[in-house]
Amino acid sequence: LAGCATGGNMGTDPLPSWNDGASKQAIVDFVRDVTKEGSPNYVAPSQRIATFDNDGTLWVEQPIYTQFALMIAQLKAAKPRPEWVNNPTYKALMADDMKTAMAGGEKALLGLLFQANSGMSVDDYDKAIRQWFATARHPTLKRPYTELVYQPQLELLKYLRANGFKTFIVSGGTMEAMRPWAEEVYGIPPEQVVGSSQTIKYDVATGKLMREPSLFFLDDGPGKPVGINLHIGQRPILAFGNSDGDMHMLKYTTDGPGRRLGLIVHHDDAQREFAYDRQSSMGKLDKALDQAPANKWIVVSMKKDWKQVFPSAK
Amino acid sequence: LAGCATGGNMGTDPLPSWNDGASKQAIVDFVRDVTKEGSPNYVAPSQRIATFDNDGTLWVEQPIYTQFALMIAQLKAAKPRPEWVNNPTYKALMADDMKTAMAGGEKALLGLLFQANSGMSVDDYDKAIRQWFATARHPTLKRPYTELVYQPQLELLKYLRANGFKTFIVSGGTMEAMRPWAEEVYGIPPEQVVGSSQTIKYDVATGKLMREPSLFFLDDGPGKPVGINLHIGQRPILAFGNSDGDMHMLKYTTDGPGRRLGLIVHHDDAQREFAYDRQSSMGKLDKALDQAPANKWIVVSMKKDWKQVFPSAK
Ligand SMILES: [Ca+2]
Numbered sequence: 094l095a096g097c098a099t100g101g102n103m104g105t106d107p108l109p110s111w112n113d114g115a116s117k118q119a120i121v122d123f124v125r126d127v128t129k130e131g132s133p134n135y136v137a138p139s140q141r142i143a144t145f146d147n148d149g150t151l152w153v154e155q156p157i158y159t160q161f162a163l164m165i166a167q168l169k170a171a172k173p174r175p176e177w178v179n180n181p182t183y184k185a186l187m188a189d190d191m192k193t194a195m196a197g198g199e200k201a202l203l204g205l206l207f208q209a210n211s212g213m214s215v216d217d218y219d220k221a222i223r224q225w226f227a228t229a230r231h232p233t234l235k236r237p238y239t240e241l242v243y244q245p246q247l248e249l250l251k252y253l254r255a256n257g258f259k260t261f262i263v264s265g266g267t268m269e270a271m272r273p274w275a276e277e278v279y280g281i282p283p284e285q286v287v288g289s290s291q292t293i294k295y296d297v298a299t300g301k302l303m304r305e306p307s308l309f310f311l312d313d314g315p316g317k318p319v320g321i322n323l324h325i326g327q328r329p330i331l332a333f334g335n336s337d338g339d340m341h342m343l344k345y346t347t348d349g350p351g352r353r354l355g356l357i358v359h360h361d362d363a364q365r366e367f368a369y370d371r372q373s374s375m376g377k378l379d380k381a382l383d384q385a386p387a388n389k390w391i392v393v394s395m396k397k398d399w400k401q402v403f404p405s406a407k
Numbered sequence: 408l409a410g411c412a413t414g415g416n417m418g419t420d421p422l423p424s425w426n427d428g429a430s431k432q433a434i435v436d437f438v439r440d441v442t443k444e445g446s447p448n449y450v451a452p453s454q455r456i457a458t459f460d461n462d463g464t465l466w467v468e469q470p471i472y473t474q475f476a477l478m479i480a481q482l483k484a485a486k487p488r489p490e491w492v493n494n495p496t497y498k499a500l501m502a503d504d505m506k507t508a509m510a511g512g513e514k515a516l517l518g519l520l521f522q523a524n525s526g527m528s529v530d531d532y533d534k535a536i537r538q539w540f541a542t543a544r545h546p547t548l549k550r551p552y553t554e555l556v557y558q559p560q561l562e563l564l565k566y567l568r569a570n571g572f573k574t575f576i577v578s579g580g581t582m583e584a585m586r587p588w589a590e591e592v593y594g595i596p597p598e599q600v601v602g603s604s605q606t607i608k609y610d611v612a613t614g615k616l617m618r619e620p621s622l623f624f625l626d627d628g629p630g631k632p633v634g635i636n637l638h639i640g641q642r643p644i645l646a647f648g649n650s651d652g653d654m655h656m657l658k659y660t661t662d663g664p665g666r667r668l669g670l671i672v673h674h675d676d677a678q679r680e681f682a683y684d685r686q687s688s689m690g691k692l693d694k695a696l697d698q699a700p701a702n703k704w705i706v707v708s709m710k711k712d713w714k715q716v717f718p719s720a721k
């Protein structure tokens with residue numbers, strides 16, 4: 094009935110890296126329905142908000158979150174503080190023992206990072222992050238991290254924007270680690286990158302924005318709907334995640350009135366990427382997987398639904 | 408030399424409510440310079456960030472900030488709390504004695520408001536705000552508040568966007584009081600409205616975002632560059648304010664490298680709007696006025712520079 098040429102597997106397929114199947118069909122059907130004037134589920138462009146988790150949803154998060162790789166590099170480069178000597182998280186990080194490092198939770202890790210880069214200006218920190226990304230390589234896949242993004246998701250982001258959607262990142266990671274490259278890589282400008290953040294102060298004497306040693310906002314779990322409200326100010330109509338940290342974002346999104354779409358990347362492809370879910374210390378997918386059927390969230394199989402995982406080498 | 412038709416006083420004048428003069432010329436020259444490919448001051452579209460204060464810069468703020476009028480209505484409608492009986496700010500507000508109410512500063516006022524609407528869901532509060540704006544009228548100008556916006560600024564926002572700028576509000580007021588109407592009135596979508604905010608929590612049991620009785624972030628004075636970093640993630644190249652609360656935003660903007668433009672609305676038009684500056688309890692303009700010449704900030708005279716103040720009645 095809705096015979097437009099924006100979906101399907103014709104020559105004009107906007108999602109060529111998605112295999113035909115229920116997941117791809119659900120996406121195309123949703124987009125057609127909410128963008129078709131006259132449809133009972135029509136949504137005005139200003140309300141076509143789509144939010145994407147970053148780690149494990151838009152790019153690789155194994156064997157450790159990229160933010161942690163960056164953090165370890167920063168902590169190794171930092172002058173060790175006396176109070177860190179007996180800090181179990183610090184000691185584990187220095188020994189590349191991620192299991193112990195993760196035992197204290199995300200807050201312990203971020204707390205350490207924030208101490209390490211407090212007293213730096215926002216501009217200097219931005220430079221340090223850009224420098225790290227320019228040379229860092231993934232330990233097993235051996236490519237720059239910004240090339241380890243998922244090709245099917247790049248196509249999906251573009252397809253949504255071509256259909257009048259605004260695309261946002263809503264990540265547990267910090268905004269400053271994503272904003273320097275998100276526009277070039279994902280087509281998502283800095284103001285559409287939502288994430289965790291460190292307390293920042295404006296130093297009136299020097300005119301510089303300075304980093305303080307504390308967490309300002311944790312954009313994870315039940316913090317994701319709060320971050321969405323703070324930065325976007327509207328309930329999304331589409332949300333895409335991959336772990337229990339996205340469960341509340343998915344619920345908040347699909348709880349709203351009218352047609353909604355919630356999606357989860359299931360990492361089941363040890364051959365081309367990694368296979369993990371309920372037992373993983375990074376991107377644990379357990380409760381959200383259980384709750385997917387009742388909430389009609391689409392579980393996307395990396396193995397079956399994605400024809401290609403990463404962009405071809407340049 | 409740069410003879411394009413986007414400025415000047417020709418038939419195609421994009422700023423018809425601005426009188427010819429130094430202020431208008433400075434704006435047009437700036438926009439031409441930063442958008443002209445090959446200019447040493449050329450700025451890529453993704454970095455053309457313009458930030459506007461709201462109260463007194465985009466719309467009227469006398470005799471009291473609209474947010475305060477809304478707050479008084481909300482507090483009068485709220486069941487009085489026992490702890491308010493002897494609160495001097497509350498008592499002054501109830502007596503419409505704004506001078507005393509302001510004595511405790513913006514934080515005291517916001518604190519009271521946040522107590523009044525804590526326990527409300529974000530959705531219910533949004534409805535209450537929309538209802539108030541639908542019927543409230545300015546006490547002396549007798550028009551809906553959303554019609555008491557400045558026509559020259561509506562033209563400027565449009566002109567900047569037509570030249571590839573992204574336009575943002577950066578206000579000391581709360582985001583939820585602006586986001587419901589900013590897109591229709593200013594063409595600024597919710598995610599480009601930056602402001603102060605109340606602590607919000609996601610109630611996992613009900614799936615609702617709930618208001619907590621505390622301030623989360625004060626986007627005023629030295630908080631404005633922090634809010635810009637948090638929500639926009641880039642230093643603006645143009646900032647427009649009207650009071651000492653904008654001084655740090657102006658400084659942060661014009662401190663950056665390359666060509667920059669800082670502007671201040673000077674309310675000197677008692678006939679068509681209001682005349683106030685150094686002594687005003689709302690929108691006090693004192694230090695920023697003193698610092699304007701050294702920083703090359705343009706002081707825009709409402710009386711001389713604006714041909715028309717408010718949009719014509721519909
Ligand atoms: Ca994730």
Ligand SMILES: [Ca+2]
Pocket residue numbers: 460461462463464648649650652690
């Ligand atoms: Ca103001």
